[in-house]
Amino acid sequence: MSCSDVSPFRFGIIADPQYAAIPPHAPMDRYYANSLAKVAEAIEVFNGWELSFVMTLGDIIDRSFRSFDDILPVYGKLRHEAFFLLGNHDFSVSAGHLSEVAARLGMPSPYYSFTRHGWRFIVLDGNEVSTFAPPEGHPHRALAAQMLAKLEEKGARNAHRWNAALSDVQFAWLGDEIAEAAAAGEKVIVMNHYPVHPPSEHGMWDSERIVALLASKANVVAYLNGHDHVGNYAKAGSCHFVNFKGVVDTESENAFAIVELHPERIEIRGFGREESRTLVY
Numbered sequence: 001m002s003c004s005d006v007s008p009f010r011f012g013i014i015a016d017p018q019y020a021a022i023p024p025h026a027p028m029d030r031y032y033a034n035s036l037a038k039v040a041e042a043i044e045v046f047n048g049w050e051l052s053f054v055m056t057l058g059d060i061i062d063r064s065f066r067s068f069d070d071i072l073p074v075y076g077k078l079r080h081e082a083f084f085l086l087g088n089h090d091f092s093v094s095a096g097h098l099s100e101v102a103a104r105l106g107m108p109s110p111y112y113s114f115t116r117h118g119w120r121f122i123v124l125d126g127n128e129v130s131t132f133a134p135p136e137g138h139p140h141r142a143l144a145a146q147m148l149a150k151l152e153e154k155g156a157r158n159a160h161r162w163n164a165a166l167s168d169v170q171f172a173w174l175g176d177e178i179a180e181a182a183a184a185g186e187k188v189i190v191m192n193h194y195p196v197h198p199p200s201e202h203g204m205w206d207s208e209r210i211v212a213l214l215a216s217k218a219n220v221v222a223y224l225n226g227h228d229h230v231g232n233y234a235k236a237g238s239c240h241f242v243n244f245k246g247v248v249d250t251e252s253e254n255a256f257a258i259v260e261l262h263p264e265r266i267e268i269r270g271f272g273r274e275e276s277r278t279l280v281y
Helices: 032-046 067-075 095-104 139-154 168-183 207-215
Strands: 009-014 053-056 081-084 112-116 119-123 187-191 220-225 232-236 239-243 255-261 265-272 277-280
Touching: 009 032, 032 067, 032 255, 119 168, 168 187, 168 207, 207 220, 207 232, 207 239, 239 277
Parallel strands: 009 053, 053 081, 119 187, 187 220, 220 239
Antiparallel strands: 009 255, 112 119, 232 239, 255 265, 265 277
């Protein structure tokens, strides 16, 4: 399909570039430095399409605040609007830089929403209650330690330090945004770094309440995430949960997608290792 055809509303997705100027981790098949070329390749493809925006689903870097200086200029070649959300590795920076990450990515705030063509996109900060993102001494750090300890006690599969949770304030905001969208006649797509469904070792610590909320709202169509680099898919209620594959994995194969929103379905066009899917709603 060429750009001159009458187009449905489309946007691009990139997940987990995890760029850093460091050697590869061969056992995990992660090639951190190669992500510059892979993101540039994705952007070249995106620039050939009419897209409303491109969202990167977190883990833009693997470590070091100065890694942003290398990868963000690559996004400067994108002719579409670039949106970001925060992943756990984006906070693998020195303590002094923790509070600067969202601003460095040009984000209006760590979580936010925006509307396009009768759709509301709700962008979560899945790292808000974690052992790594809040500043030292912040109450969210102590709360994260408590939540993690409880999950470890239960033998929960997602009891890992590289997962996290929403604050009650952010969770209430999510509910309010969905309700406001319903009142405005808008369909909703939620975006976050972490998976919440199906349950997995990569899932958010408070996945259950998030899934219960999203699955119970008729106007919530999809939840899009990264973090688990192998990808995944499931459905709860009428909400489709799509986990996109990580760019950083493999030496040369890429993974990104173009999402097309039709009146009755979502078409995901996968490139490289990313799968194509048709999701009816």
